[in-house]
Amino acid sequence: MSIEAESTFDVYRDRVDRPLYRLFTEYGLDKRPWLLVGMAANIVARGASLLPPLVLGIAIDAAFTGDQPYALPLVPTAWLPTTAPDVAQFWFSAWLIVGAFAVTAALTWVYGVAANNFAHRVMHDVRTDSYAKMQDLDMTFFDDKQTGEVMSVLNNDATNLERFLDDALQNSVRLGVMLLGIGVILFERNAQLALVTLVVVPGMVLFTYWFMRAVEPRYAAQREAVADLNTRLENALGGIQLVKTTGTEAYETSRVEDTSHDYFRKTLAMLRLNYVYRPGMELFAGIAFAATFVVGGLWIVSGSAPGPLTGELRAGTFVTFLFLTQRFVTPLAEVSNIVSQYENAKASCERVFGLQDIPARVTDAEDAVELDGVEGHIEYDHVDFAYDGEDDLVLRDVDFAVDPGETVALVGPTGAGKSTLLKLLMRLYDVDDGAVRIDGRDVREVTLRSLRESVGYVSQDTYLFDGTVAENIRYGRFDADDEAVREAARAAEAHEFIENLPNGYDTRIGERGVKLSGGQRQRLSIARVVLQDPDVLVLDEATSAVDTETELLIQRSLDRLAADRTTFVIAHRLSTVKDADEVLVLEGGEVVERGEHEELLAADGLYAKLWGVQAGEIESLPEEFVERARERQAELAGPSGDD
Template identity: 60%
Template sequence: MSTTEDETPFDAYREDVDRPLTRLFREYAPGYLGYFSVGMVANFIARMASLIPPLILGTAIDAIFVAPNAEAFDLPLVPSAWLPTAEIAQFQFSVAAIIISFLLVAVFTWIYGVTANLFAHSVMHTVRVDSFEKMQQLDMAFFDEKQTGEVMAVLNNDTQNLEMFLDNAIMNAARLIVMVGGIAAVLFYLNWQLAFVTLFAVPAMVVFTLWFMRVVEPRYVRQRSSVGRLNTRLENAIAGMSLTKTTSSEAYEVERVSDSSMNMFERTMDVLRLSYIYRPGMELLAGVAFAATFLVGGYWLTTNTAPGPMTGTLSVGDFVIFLMLTQRIVDPLAEVSNIVDQYENAKASSERIFGLMDIPVHVDDPDEPAALEPVQGQVAYEDVSFSYEDSEVRAGSGDETAFEETVIEDISFDAEPGETVAFVGATGAGKSTVLKLLLRLYDVQDGTIRLDGHDVREIALSDLRSAVGYVSQDTFLFDGTIADNIRYGHFDATDEDVKTAAKAAQAHEFITDLAEGYDTRVGERGVKLSGGQRQRIALARTVLADPAVLILDEATSAVDTKTELLIQQSIDELTEDRTTLAIAHRLSTVKDADTILVMDDGEIVERGSHDELLAADGQYATLWSAQAGDRERAAKALMEDD
């Protein structure tokens, strides 16, 4: 499935979501049906109680004020024996009934408000947590597509839209049904002929609403997608602020954000333009119903003649009830526009939420994981090939699979416990990808990777990743204290364990020099620390994990020479009794490795020890000469290769 300019691979999963709001209730409402049920009942009682004052007033007007003793003091569904017969008693009864009805409205509206919010926010909380949990399970390939802004839109904007729908729209829809149904019943009970005049606009409103829902739905979908794209643009702009400033690209970034914001503005206006037609249209129809009731009822009352084909009489009290209840019906009918808005918004948002939920996870735990303990640390790659999956095909709903150009091809090597295998080569040769396959950040398409004889796809992910420590050149620190970041992943580690790990990573000295020591907050992404300090904390984190296999992806790339020598001493001690797979551009850091693999364009082109590779006078010897200062020889070798 290909994607249009306005779509992302993320959006493609949304297209296969069927009846998202029904699914929302089926999967998330059952645990909170108590709140929902109490809210619905309270809403019903409150709305019914709100109909009592007009009935009491109309009855009192006819029985007490207009024609005392001529009209019976009757109320629908109330036995006559319960009603007073004396005028003063009827008046007192009317006042008390009106006060009680308002109290009932207040009490049950409060109950409805509390329970409705508990229901809506509980569902929203569960949906948000489940969405985040799903995000944690997604393959790294999803995040390679840089859909972070889309995910943030799901976790924030879309769940908020659901809360508004569950809290406001559903209860307002229930209020509308109760009010229209209750008012219609009362009006037909009092005067079925005039009731037809009052309610003639309702079918027109229904047709108008169905048209609006059909036309506005795709516009809401585009509007929600534009929010995600704007979030992505803003996040990238903030994350790259340093680059923007150092390259004087502020105007360029402002223009890009402006374009994304304008796209969202245009999509939003597409929705609002329809709303500007629908909302006034609904209010106009409701107003016409009120005007028609006033016109026909007023003529009937003033002339004391039934208009047209109508028959019978109309009392002043009944006319007042009609006018009051017709006015009551105007507000809920006019509210239909907001209900539809919130419904369509929630439908688009729930499609995106379940689109995220339905993204397939390819890298997952096996059904029956192989036992890995105790971990020895033997690593074997057997004819491993890998290509990144084509995102456009992956976003499709079928089983069709396609891959981009091969990144790794026929990689084979062994690393015994305690050995160090180093990877060198030009940037983009595939070194980091090879080692990420061991962690199953991606899965191989061909070949097998084994740990202690087990295919890594047969090992539980938690066991595999606990056995393999990974220190990347792109270190990441969470906003928190230094101690928290070293302890990350091993949260029960003691303060003494943290300090021991920091010392092993040559980080203890600079940490204790800080004003708050291990309690120093590092800022978002560790911005308050230098690159070298961040890398030493990342190394300390791995030291604390004490893995059987250690991956060092240019772990000393951001430190000065002196610190590199200190860290290298710690690494030598750390790697003495464990399997180490190291990537380095500085060949001096890996010249003592047991095996050095030279990679070029996803393949191993040379392998051997440092001395063996120098003697072979190939690519490794050329790289070594360049770093050792023999630039003339290195340049000549590179020209011969070209």
């Protein structure tokens, strides 16, 4: 499945302006001591690495041949040896070269440590801030966004930024220092030959500009392909049981192959430019070296300046030129890597800030208050709701009230809006019109944390983390002691099977609790809510994944949990809700019936028909009703997964 072309994420990503500048201003300023130390050490280290070729050339002309006095640029003559030039100047040059290599090594270590600290600290903050932002986003974002793409932002894109800050940034400084230092030394030694050596630089600049313009869109396309591939792999691995039980391994392999091939094509399209650029830069550098060798060599061999050149060229100066021109080749050839990392980081930076810029709509109001001392009076006041980007209302003019301690059952066909109705209570979504109130206070007026701490939610889709049984029960109440965890498990009819696990409460249950049965996972989720001890309880198909015997055990624990607290129950098995204080029957997002079980049976409406179906009385129903019910369920079953 391809990522939607113009999702909310795409829109905000495209709006990101100067992403790398923003990265430095938002994440780099408070870490700039590490950056500055790394930059300074890098500059001095690269400068020191240029000293040996310069000293070697001077030593050849002064200490070895005696053609000229021993002199170093910017160094006072009084500091240099002037006696016994064939010995003192030789050893001075030797120690100077050794010292230059030692300084280069030491400062290279310093800049490596500082640069890595800077890069990894930035990456850490980017990743954690992006995750925190993702946590704040509305459920609407997760309804539309694929997990693999979000994982790509949190992992791959953050890693790309770290590589840029650690490698490309420091290599850019190194390249700049090398080019500037080499240029200064060459011009100081012989300006005319330096012009010959550097004549290719304008061509290199134009070639680099073309490469950057051409490669940028290809990097953006590659990042999208990475996100698609991550999504495909995440979906395939997450549904491995379905794949195996349906024998569709070949089908899933072909889908991964198609997505991987798309990533391969886009990566290759990007690499093709690198295959042109890097050899092209090496060719330019090679031309510079060849031109230097030919012109300088003729100058030395003939003893006179060739062509329009004038003056004298000494052997030591020519050696310095050859060494430094070779130094010139390597950093220029690395420009392609720097540009690649820059474009990759720019694309990743746009995705990171695109995620961070998406506004969260369900947030605390500025004057939000804590919700405490909840009695449990719940009111839905003429509520309308539609999912973001959709025109059709999922809920329409829903209006009812629940007294403290009552149990209300929500029943109706698949897609009627039952789960969505209760998600509004917890502000997983906000109403489009009307209001949801707890104890007379609009849920939008209280803090999200206090609201959700007051509402316990047991979903039909039980989620457990990879960890121990105790850690999963304690989730949300991390300070609970072992005895409280055991008491919660007993209340959820889970203690006995937990004790029979290999390590009891310390048994690791695997990702999503794969080592447990559906009924065991459901009982752990109930134990988690028992430990939470909420004021309001929401049970969304809490017994949907268990057999009849387990359902009776769980129902007994749920009855204890629901006692003396306001409880909402969504159930397809109407036998589990017939004792509710009130039953609300939803169809097409509207409350079409309400009342107690016996009242609704006597009314002979939709509830009575649903009850009759489950009671085995399908034969007595008119054929037109069965057909209408089937058509209605098919019509209402939407992509939201709502029951």
